[in-house]
Amino acid sequence: MTEPITLPTDGPAHPRPPAVERDALCDTVRAHLLRAGGVLLTGPAGIGKTTVASELAAQLRSRGHRVLRCSPSPAERDSPFLGLIDLLVGVGEDTLAALAAHERTVLETTLLRSPQAWAADPLAPTGPLGGRDALVLRIAVRKVLSVLGAAAPLLLVIDDAQWLDRATADILKYAARRADADLWVLVTARTGSSGDDGGPADRSAGAQELCPQPVRRLPVPPMTAHEIAELLERHDQPSWPRPLVARLHRASGGNPRTALELSSALDERARRHELPGSADPLPVPESLRRPILDRVDALPAGARRTLVVAAAAARPTVELLRRAGRHDAAADLDTCLRHGILDVLPGTDHGVIRFLDPLTPMVLQSETPYAHQMAAHRALADASEDPVERAHHLARLTAGPDPAVAARLTAAASAARRRGAPRTAARLGRLAAEYTPAGQAHADIARRLTAAEDAIEAADLDFARQLAHEVLGEARRPAERVRAWNVVIDSCGQAMAEIADVFPEAVRDAGGDPVLLAPLHYRMSWREWMVGGSAPRAHTHAVRAAQLAARTGDRRTELMALTQQAALELFLGLPQAEVTLAAALAAPHDVHAMIHHNGPLYLKHRFHLVHDELDEARAELRTLVYRLRQRGSADSLSQCLIGLAQVEIQRGRCRPALTIARQSLRITEESGLSQGPAWYAVSLAETAGGSLSQALSAAETARRHSEDDDDRLFLPRALHAEGRIRLFSGQYGQAVELLRRTAALESAQGQRDPATRRWHADLAEALAACGAPDEAEAVVTRARRQAERLGRPGVLATLDRAAATVSVARGELGDGARGLEHAAARLRATGYPLEEARTQVTLGRVRRLLGDEAAARAAFAGALRIFTKSGARSWVSLTRAERDRTPDGSACAPEGGSWAEHLTTTERSVVARVAQGATNREIAAGLVVSVKTVEAALTRAYRKLGAKSRVEIARMVLTRPAG
Missing domain, CATH: 3.40.50.300 (P-loop containing nucleotide triphosphate hydrolases)
Known part of the structure; x- marks a missing residue:
C-alpha cells in the first residue's frame, strides 16, 4: 500500500x-x-x-x-x-x-x-x-x-x-x-x-x-576528509591510504586548493621513494610556503620572533609566551592577528593561540635556523608548568637516548591520556621509546605498545599498526607478542576478515596462559559475529573470555566480555540477557570499559530500546556522548552518535537526527575509521528528515563499505535501510530482494529477538505489495511469536500494521482498515510517532478505497500533523499528494484565483514549482508522481494559461496572484 x-x-x-x-x-x-x-x-x-x-x-x-x-x-x-x-x-x-x-x-x-x-x-x-x-x-x-x-x-x-x-x-x-x-x-x-x-x-x-x-x-565550510578524498580522485591524484588522506585533510584545514597542492608535493616525494612516515611532517610546496613566508616577513622583527616561539609550542598561549621571555607577546600577537596569521581564542584560559593556516607552524619550523629553534624549545621547557608541554620541549633539546627524558615523556603521555588526548599520548609514548637506552629493551617495547594502544583510542590506526608490527619483529615474550597482536586486531576496525591469519598466531603465542587468552577470546567473539556470522559461536567465546578474565583479575576484559555476552543474549532472545548486563554494570567499574561503545553503559540504551523506553535510551546516550567529548575515542564517539541519531528518529525528531548523523560521519572521515556504520546512520536520518534520493545514495554507500569490509554485522542493517527506501519509493521488487537478504543474514546469525533489528514488518509489507501475501503472513507470524514471548509491544504494533496490509492485499479492506486503526493506536501508546503517521497514511489509502473520503482525509490530516511536527520532509510531500487525490486517483478541483483558477491541484503545484526553477524530475520527486505526469500536467497548464515557455509561466506566477 x-x-x-x-x-x-x-x-x-x-x-x-x-x-x-x-x-x-x-x-x-x-x-x-x-x-x-x-x-x-x-x-x-x-x-x-x-x-x-x-x-x-x-x-x-x-x-x-x-x-x-x-x-x-x-x-x-x-x-x-x-x-x-x-x-x-x-x-x-x-x-x-x-x-x-x-x-x-x-x-x-x-x-x-x-x-x-x-x-x-x-x-x-x-x-x-x-x-x-x-x-x-x-x-x-x-x-x-x-x-x-x-x-x-x-x-x-x-x-x-x-x-x-x-x-x-x-x-x-x-x-x-x-x-x-x-x-x-x-x-x-x-x-x-x-x-x-x-x-x-x-x-x-x-x-x-x-x-x-x-x-x-x-x-563556505572546509571540506570533510571524505570530500578531500573525492577531490583528489577527481584530479587524478594517487589513491592515498585513508590515514594519509586524514593527514592531508588536517594539514590543509579542509581547504581544497591546499589539499591538492600538498598531495602533488607528496606524489613527487613518493616517486623518489621518500614518502614521509606517520610521525614525519608532510612536504610543503613552494607555492604554499611562499605566501606564508611573505606574510611573516612583513611583520616587525619582534613579532616574527614571538611567532617562531609560538610555532614551537605544543599548545601555545599568551601566558606561556610571556613566561618564555616574549614580554611583548600580547602586542606581537595582536600584530599577527591583524595580518591574518593567527587568532587568540576568546573565553580560553591564558589566551590559547590558533594559527589560521595549519601549515604556518610547519613552514616556520622548517625555515628557522636550528640554533633559534633550540633556543625557543629551551625557553618553553623552562616556562612550561604543564608536564606534557615540558616533556615535548625537553625531547627536542636532547640528542640521543636519555633515561631521564624517556621517563619524563612516559609521564607526559600518561598525563595526556588522563586528559582525554590519546593522539598526543601516542606520539609522546613513541618518543619515550626512542629515548629509551638500548639496554632497556623491555621498557622500549612496553612504551611502544602503550603508544600503539593510545593510537587505537585516537583512531590513528595506521600508526598503531606500525608500532605493533615493530614490536612483533623484536619481542619474544608471549605477553608482549599477544598484546601486539591485539593492537593489530583492533586496528582493522570493521574489516576483521582481512586479519583471519592473525588469530592462530596470537593463540599460539598465548599458549595456555589464561591472562593472555581472555582478551583473545573476547576478540574472537567479535570475529565470529562480524565475519563468521554466528551469534551462538560468538556467545561461546564471550562467555569463555568473561570467565578467564574473572579468574585472572582482569576486570576491564571481564566487563567488555560480559557486555558482549549480554548483547549476544539479547540478540539471541535468551532470558539471561538482563542478568548478564547487570553483572557488567556492577562495581568495581573500569573507566575505559564504562565509556567505550562496546561497554555496558552503551549497551544499556539498547535494552531500553527493546522495551520501547525511548526517553531513557536518549538520556543514557546523551550522557555518554558528553563524557566522550571530554575524553574518549573517536570510534566510541562516532558509534554513540549513530545510536543517538537512531533514537531521535524513533522519537520523531528528524532534524536533530540528521545533524547528529552527519557529525558521526564527519568524525569517521576525519579519523580514517570504517565508514559503513556512519553512512547507515546518515541513510536513516535522510529517509526520515531529508531527501530520499540522498538517503538511497547513503544506504548504497553503507552497503558497499560493509561488503568491502566483509562486515556481516552491519551489512544486514545497510540492506534493511536500502530496502525501506525502495519500499517507500514503490520499488517493491527491489525492496523484497534487499529485505530478504536482510532476513537471511539475520536469521543465519541467530536473531531471535525482533526488537533488536526491526526489519520484519517492512519485509512483510514489501511482500504484500509484490503479491505474495502468504509469505508475508508467514514472516508476521514468526516475528509475532518471538515478540509475544519476549514482551515487545512496539514490535507487535508494527506487525499489526504489516498484518493489516496483508489483509488489504487479499482484498479484505474492512479488516485491513480496522487492523490499521488498531496498529496506529498501539504505536501512539508505545511512543513511535513516525510509525504511527506512516500507518495513518496507509489507513487513508484504504479508507479511500472503501469510499469513505471524509475518513481518508482525516487520516491523511493526522499523518501530516505528525510528519510536519517531526520535520519528516519526504513524508510530508507524500502525504500532501495523497491527501489531494480524489477517489478515482485524479487531482482535486481547484479553489480558484487568477492564474490558478482554471488549473487542477496537480497543475497548480507543477506551475508553482516551475516558477521556482525546478526541473521536471525535481517536481516529480517533490509531488510523488512520475516525470510523465509532470510533463502532461505542464502541457495542459501551457494550454490553459496561454503560455509558450517556462519563462512566461514564471513571470505570470511572479506578477499575478494565485487568488
Missing part, C-alpha cells in the same frame, strides 16, 4: 556518496535565493567559494534563470567600471532598446560600446561621468536589470567581490537597495589570511551591501 516516490534513475551504477557539507550549503543558498534576496559566501582563498557559486549558477541556469556574472581580479580593482563591463557583456541590443536615448548613450559609453567611449577613455581614474551622468548610469543599469528580470528570473553572481572596482560596486549597491523581487544576487568574498599584497585579513567588508534584502551571510 506504499505509493512510489520518484527517485533519480540515471547516473552511474554506483553513485558517489553525497558530499554532506557542500550539498547542505548549496541547498541552503538555493532555498534562500528562491525566496528572493541575496547571499554572501565568505571564506579564505582556495576554500571553494568560486566552485560553489559556479555550481549554483549552473543549477539555476538549467532551471531557466538568466545568470550575469563578473569575476574581478586584483589588477582590476583600480580600473573603474571593468566589473560592470564584465557583468553586462552578454546583454544585447534588444535589452538596451528599452532605455531612453540619453540613458542608452551613457550606458553604452561606459560599456565601451560607442565610439565616444574610446575618445573619452572611461577607464581613466576620474572617469568621464559628471554628477548628472553618474545618476543616469545608475538608473540605466537598474532598468536593464528590471528588463532582464521581467523576461526570466535573474541572478547576478559577483565572484571575488573584494577585487570589485569602486565605481561598479557603487552602482550595484544602488541596484541592490532598489531591487525588484525578481533580482537575486550571489556574492563571494575572501576572508581569513591576507594575500600576497599584504591587504587586510578580511576583505568581505562592504560586500554584503551588494546584495538586496533579505541578505544571508554564509561561510
Whole structure:
C-alpha cells in the first residue's frame, strides 16, 4: 500500500556518496535565493567559494534563470567600471532598446560600446561621468536589470567581490537597495589570511551591501576528509591510504586548493621513494610556503620572533609566551592577528593561540635556523608548568637516548591520556621509546605498545599498526607478542576478515596462559559475529573470555566480555540477557570499559530500546556522548552518535537526527575509521528528515563499505535501510530482494529477538505489495511469536500494521482498515510517532478505497500533523499528494484565483514549482508522481494559461496572484 516516490534513475551504477557539507550549503543558498534576496559566501582563498557559486549558477541556469556574472581580479580593482563591463557583456541590443536615448548613450559609453567611449577613455581614474551622468548610469543599469528580470528570473553572481572596482560596486549597491523581487544576487568574498599584497585579513567588508534584502551571510565550510578524498580522485591524484588522506585533510584545514597542492608535493616525494612516515611532517610546496613566508616577513622583527616561539609550542598561549621571555607577546600577537596569521581564542584560559593556516607552524619550523629553534624549545621547557608541554620541549633539546627524558615523556603521555588526548599520548609514548637506552629493551617495547594502544583510542590506526608490527619483529615474550597482536586486531576496525591469519598466531603465542587468552577470546567473539556470522559461536567465546578474565583479575576484559555476552543474549532472545548486563554494570567499574561503545553503559540504551523506553535510551546516550567529548575515542564517539541519531528518529525528531548523523560521519572521515556504520546512520536520518534520493545514495554507500569490509554485522542493517527506501519509493521488487537478504543474514546469525533489528514488518509489507501475501503472513507470524514471548509491544504494533496490509492485499479492506486503526493506536501508546503517521497514511489509502473520503482525509490530516511536527520532509510531500487525490486517483478541483483558477491541484503545484526553477524530475520527486505526469500536467497548464515557455509561466506566477 506504499505509493512510489520518484527517485533519480540515471547516473552511474554506483553513485558517489553525497558530499554532506557542500550539498547542505548549496541547498541552503538555493532555498534562500528562491525566496528572493541575496547571499554572501565568505571564506579564505582556495576554500571553494568560486566552485560553489559556479555550481549554483549552473543549477539555476538549467532551471531557466538568466545568470550575469563578473569575476574581478586584483589588477582590476583600480580600473573603474571593468566589473560592470564584465557583468553586462552578454546583454544585447534588444535589452538596451528599452532605455531612453540619453540613458542608452551613457550606458553604452561606459560599456565601451560607442565610439565616444574610446575618445573619452572611461577607464581613466576620474572617469568621464559628471554628477548628472553618474545618476543616469545608475538608473540605466537598474532598468536593464528590471528588463532582464521581467523576461526570466535573474541572478547576478559577483565572484571575488573584494577585487570589485569602486565605481561598479557603487552602482550595484544602488541596484541592490532598489531591487525588484525578481533580482537575486550571489556574492563571494575572501576572508581569513591576507594575500600576497599584504591587504587586510578580511576583505568581505562592504560586500554584503551588494546584495538586496533579505541578505544571508554564509561561510563556505572546509571540506570533510571524505570530500578531500573525492577531490583528489577527481584530479587524478594517487589513491592515498585513508590515514594519509586524514593527514592531508588536517594539514590543509579542509581547504581544497591546499589539499591538492600538498598531495602533488607528496606524489613527487613518493616517486623518489621518500614518502614521509606517520610521525614525519608532510612536504610543503613552494607555492604554499611562499605566501606564508611573505606574510611573516612583513611583520616587525619582534613579532616574527614571538611567532617562531609560538610555532614551537605544543599548545601555545599568551601566558606561556610571556613566561618564555616574549614580554611583548600580547602586542606581537595582536600584530599577527591583524595580518591574518593567527587568532587568540576568546573565553580560553591564558589566551590559547590558533594559527589560521595549519601549515604556518610547519613552514616556520622548517625555515628557522636550528640554533633559534633550540633556543625557543629551551625557553618553553623552562616556562612550561604543564608536564606534557615540558616533556615535548625537553625531547627536542636532547640528542640521543636519555633515561631521564624517556621517563619524563612516559609521564607526559600518561598525563595526556588522563586528559582525554590519546593522539598526543601516542606520539609522546613513541618518543619515550626512542629515548629509551638500548639496554632497556623491555621498557622500549612496553612504551611502544602503550603508544600503539593510545593510537587505537585516537583512531590513528595506521600508526598503531606500525608500532605493533615493530614490536612483533623484536619481542619474544608471549605477553608482549599477544598484546601486539591485539593492537593489530583492533586496528582493522570493521574489516576483521582481512586479519583471519592473525588469530592462530596470537593463540599460539598465548599458549595456555589464561591472562593472555581472555582478551583473545573476547576478540574472537567479535570475529565470529562480524565475519563468521554466528551469534551462538560468538556467545561461546564471550562467555569463555568473561570467565578467564574473572579468574585472572582482569576486570576491564571481564566487563567488555560480559557486555558482549549480554548483547549476544539479547540478540539471541535468551532470558539471561538482563542478568548478564547487570553483572557488567556492577562495581568495581573500569573507566575505559564504562565509556567505550562496546561497554555496558552503551549497551544499556539498547535494552531500553527493546522495551520501547525511548526517553531513557536518549538520556543514557546523551550522557555518554558528553563524557566522550571530554575524553574518549573517536570510534566510541562516532558509534554513540549513530545510536543517538537512531533514537531521535524513533522519537520523531528528524532534524536533530540528521545533524547528529552527519557529525558521526564527519568524525569517521576525519579519523580514517570504517565508514559503513556512519553512512547507515546518515541513510536513516535522510529517509526520515531529508531527501530520499540522498538517503538511497547513503544506504548504497553503507552497503558497499560493509561488503568491502566483509562486515556481516552491519551489512544486514545497510540492506534493511536500502530496502525501506525502495519500499517507500514503490520499488517493491527491489525492496523484497534487499529485505530478504536482510532476513537471511539475520536469521543465519541467530536473531531471535525482533526488537533488536526491526526489519520484519517492512519485509512483510514489501511482500504484500509484490503479491505474495502468504509469505508475508508467514514472516508476521514468526516475528509475532518471538515478540509475544519476549514482551515487545512496539514490535507487535508494527506487525499489526504489516498484518493489516496483508489483509488489504487479499482484498479484505474492512479488516485491513480496522487492523490499521488498531496498529496506529498501539504505536501512539508505545511512543513511535513516525510509525504511527506512516500507518495513518496507509489507513487513508484504504479508507479511500472503501469510499469513505471524509475518513481518508482525516487520516491523511493526522499523518501530516505528525510528519510536519517531526520535520519528516519526504513524508510530508507524500502525504500532501495523497491527501489531494480524489477517489478515482485524479487531482482535486481547484479553489480558484487568477492564474490558478482554471488549473487542477496537480497543475497548480507543477506551475508553482516551475516558477521556482525546478526541473521536471525535481517536481516529480517533490509531488510523488512520475516525470510523465509532470510533463502532461505542464502541457495542459501551457494550454490553459496561454503560455509558450517556462519563462512566461514564471513571470505570470511572479506578477499575478494565485487568488
